[in-house]
Amino acid sequence: MDANETKLTSILTAHVGQTGGLITGLRAAQEAIGYLPSETDAIAAEAFNLTRAEVKGVISFYEDFHREPKGKTVVRLCAAEACQAVGSRTLQRDVEKHFAVKSGETNASKDLTVEPVYCLGLCSCAPAALVGDRLVGRADVESIARAIENRRKAGA
Amino acid sequence: MTGAAIKLFLPLDSVAVSLGADELADALQSAAEQKNFAVEIIRTGSRGMHWLEPLLEVEHEGVRHGYGPVSPGDTEDILEAIAAKTKHSKSLGPVEEIAYFKSQTRLIFARCGITDPTSVEDYTDHGGCAGLDKAIAISGDQLCETVLQSGLRGRGGAGFPAGIKWKTVAGAPADQKYIVCNADEGDSGTFADRMIMEGDPFLLIEGMAIAGLAVGATKGYIYLRSEYPIAAKILKTAIARAEAANILGENVRGSGKAFHLDVFIGAGAYICGEETSLLESLEGKRGEVRAKPPLPALEGLFGKPTLVHNVITLCSVPAIIAKGAEAYRDFGMGKSTGTMPFQIAGNVKYGGLYETAFGVTLKDLIEKIGGGTRSGKAVRTVQIGGPLGAYLPPTLFDLPMDYETMLANGAGVGHGGIVIFDESVNLLEQARYAFEFCVEESCGKCTPCRVGSVRGVEVIDRIRDDVEREKNFIVLEDLCDLMVDGSLCAMGGMTPIPVQSAVQHFPEDFGMMPAKRAAE
Numbered sequence: 278m279d280a281n282e283t284k285l286t287s288i289l290t291a292h293v294g295q296t297g298g299l300i301t302g303l304r305a306a307q308e309a310i311g312y313l314p315s316e317t318d319a320i321a322a323e324a325f326n327l328t329r330a331e332v333k334g335v336i337s338f339y340e341d342f343h344r345e346p347k348g349k350t351v352v353r354l355c356a357a358e359a360c361q362a363v364g365s366r367t368l369q370r371d372v373e374k375h376f377a378v379k380s381g382e383t384n385a386s387k388d389l390t391v392e393p394v395y396c397l398g399l400c401s402c403a404p405a406a407l408v409g410d411r412l413v414g415r416a417d418v419e420s421i422a423r424a425i426e427n428r429r430k431a432g433a
Numbered sequence: 434m435t436g437a438a439i440k441l442f443l444p445l446d447s448v449a450v451s452l453g454a455d456e457l458a459d460a461l462q463s464a465a466e467q468k469n470f471a472v473e474i475i476r477t478g479s480r481g482m483h484w485l486e487p488l489l490e491v492e493h494e495g496v497r498h499g500y501g502p503v504s505p506g507d508t509e510d511i512l513e514a515i516a517a518k519t520k521h522s523k524s525l526g527p528v529e530e531i532a533y534f535k536s537q538t539r540l541i542f543a544r545c546g547i548t549d550p551t552s553v554e555d556y557t558d559h560g561g562c563a564g565l566d567k568a569i570a571i572s573g574d575q576l577c578e579t580v581l582q583s584g585l586r587g588r589g590g591a592g593f594p595a596g597i598k599w600k601t602v603a604g605a606p607a608d609q610k611y612i613v614c615n616a617d618e619g620d621s622g623t624f625a626d627r628m629i630m631e632g633d634p635f636l637l638i639e640g641m642a643i644a645g646l647a648v649g650a651t652k653g654y655i656y657l658r659s660e661y662p663i664a665a666k667i668l669k670t671a672i673a674r675a676e677a678a679n680i681l682g683e684n685v686r687g688s689g690k691a692f693h694l695d696v697f698i699g700a701g702a703y704i705c706g707e708e709t710s711l712l713e714s715l716e717g718k719r720g721e722v723r724a725k726p727p728l729p730a731l732e733g734l735f736g737k738p739t740l741v742h743n744v745i746t747l748c749s750v751p752a753i754i755a756k757g758a759e760a761y762r763d764f765g766m767g768k769s770t771g772t773m774p775f776q777i778a779g780n781v782k783y784g785g786l787y788e789t790a791f792g793v794t795l796k797d798l799i800e801k802i803g804g805g806t807r808s809g810k811a812v813r814t815v816q817i818g819g820p821l822g823a824y825l826p827p828t829l830f831d832l833p834m835d836y837e838t839m840l841a842n843g844a845g846v847g848h849g850g851i852v853i854f855d856e857s858v859n860l861l862e863q864a865r866y867a868f869e870f871c872v873e874e875s876c877g878k879c880t881p882c883r884v885g886s887v888r889g890v891e892v893i894d895r896i897r898d899d900v901e902r903e904k905n906f907i908v909l910e911d912l913c914d915l916m917v918d919g920s921l922c923a924m925g926g927m928t929p930i931p932v933q934s935a936v937q938h939f940p941e942d943f944g945m946m947p948a949k950r951a952a953e
Binding site: 359 | 702
């Protein structure tokens with residue numbers, strides 16, 4: 278077994294028997310590895326006594342799960358109505374231009390992913406963004422760039 | 434400076450944090466050390482006046498005085514002003530005298546912004562557990578009857594009478610029953626659930642424990658969306674402390690009855706706010722909706738009778754039990770009893786949370802309380818109740834906010850979120866987005882929603898591009914009817930609401946009439 282397989286087996290097995298354990302287990306595995314590699318399906322199926330199709334179905338259903346590594350910093354821009362009302366569509370275009378990466382994609386140097394999110398619950402101080410684990414209210418390109426820079430400085 | 438440490442209160446709420454509250458806390462601490470001031474920084478929930486965040490408070494002779502919005506650069510000056518008891522340019526005076534705050538009726542958010550959210554002692558010192566203690570003394574049937582008599586309706590959007598659900602679950606014989614809290618607050622423009630979970634999590638815990646006692650459920654789950662990491666952390670700490678204090682566990686407040694509670698974190702799916710989809714997800718499956726019947730009240734989580742309620746519904750329960758059904762029913766109008774935390778969002782000057790009795794007009798919420806738009810331009814429309822809610826024009830702003838009035842006007846109170854747009858909004862773009870959102874978030878189980886939403890985007894694009902516009906309006910109407918009649922749940926069934934309200938009230942944006950706006 279390679280390192281990922283060992284990790285997947287021990288993490289997923291630890292969640293068997295819990296309520297909704299497959300989802301919680303997949304989240305924990307993704308946090309440990311950074312994404313859900315293709316080996317996940319068979320290992321989870323074995324652990325939870327499911328078919329591989331069922332596991333694949335769960336992984337593909339939820340937005341949080343991804344099968345490829347993302348950039349070192351993930352910038353999530355809220356694309357929902359309250360943010361639209363204060364210019365999130367323009368903000369998205371500005372961010373794409375400034376950081377030279379399209380929404381939903383990772384840049385070539387693999388250090389930045391930009392993606393939409395539907396509501397961060399900061400609708401009273403929109404537009405909202407999440408840079409890594411840092412919430413940014415009344416976001417603009419400058420405050421997002423600053424949050425990215427702070428993460429880099431902090432060694433994330 | 435000598436004497437007791439100065440107590441400073443600063444929110445840990447997501448909004449405050451997103452506007453720099455954590456950095457401010459660090460700056461305050463180091464400025465205080467530098468000046469040799471003894472300070473104690475207590476992190477609280479938010480008062481809900483979000484344009485003032487980060488809002489710093491200091492207690493002076495039993496009254497909280499506010500400063501806001503405070504930036505790290507202000508800390509030295511403010512500490513000096515506090516120590517010397519002088520005014521500061523960011524001084525707001527007594528926080529509870531601010532008109533936005535003072536004019537509210539805070540039943541649910543009574544403690545939010547005041548107490549330390551993770552302190553059991555603070556909670557009980559401020560009236561917490563009064564409902565639970567009373568609940569222990571009376572029977573489950575009496576509890577269900579009290580909730581029914583209070584007129585409490587589900588605050589998640591559907592507005593179903595809570596007491597009827599309670600009685601159904603209570604009357605269903607089973608070896609195991611569940612209380613499930615729907616904290617998958619995915620609607621844009623809503624944040625009341627997040628605020629109360631971050632600011633007063635014991636209230637939700639108490640409400641769920643009471644519900645457990647009432648219907649005979651010993652196990653509860655809070656299904657929380659993954660976009661709320663701060664709420665997750667606070668809830669988990671609060672649950673652990675509630676167990677240690679016997680608010681949860683094998684022997685709830687010495688009653689001899691058990692109630693256990695866990696948090697389950699979702700994985701990013703708007704549809705999981707729909708109760709049957711939520712239950713599927715909680716079972717670890719794809720969050721596809723179930724056909725109803727059977728009702729979750731009879732066959733819910735793992736096929737067992739399950740009481741599923743929104744956060745605010747459960748948070749309304751402790752006050753109802755503590756003060757009685759009648760006291761609660763005195764608030765509100767008609768069949769909309771009690772208070773509702775309205776959330777004023779989008780392009781708004783004074784955005785935030787405003788809890789008041791049903792019956793307040795939209796106009797008051799938008800203008801008097803919200804102060805109009807942040808951009809300073811005229812309000813063109815508001816969307817009420819999230820992505821599946823109607824876009825209303827200013828001519829309907831005199832309507833009182835209650836379930837029946839909104840329904841009669843093709844809208845819904847929903848979860849009490851109001852998103853304000855100024856005149857730069859294009860309603861065709863918003864209608865297109867409503868379909869687009871449904872494409873993104875449909876669970877895919879039923880065809881009207883899965884395929885209808887894709888067709889909807891195409892039809893709107895043809896209308897926009899003036900391709901057989903008249904014919905496409907007919908197609909759009911037909912498509913909307915089909916989605917309303919044929920969808921399994923509210924996702925497909927209500928997506929036509931924002932679309933058709935936009936067409937009805939703003940036809941000029943769809944090229945149906947000469948642009949009236951320029952002439953107005």
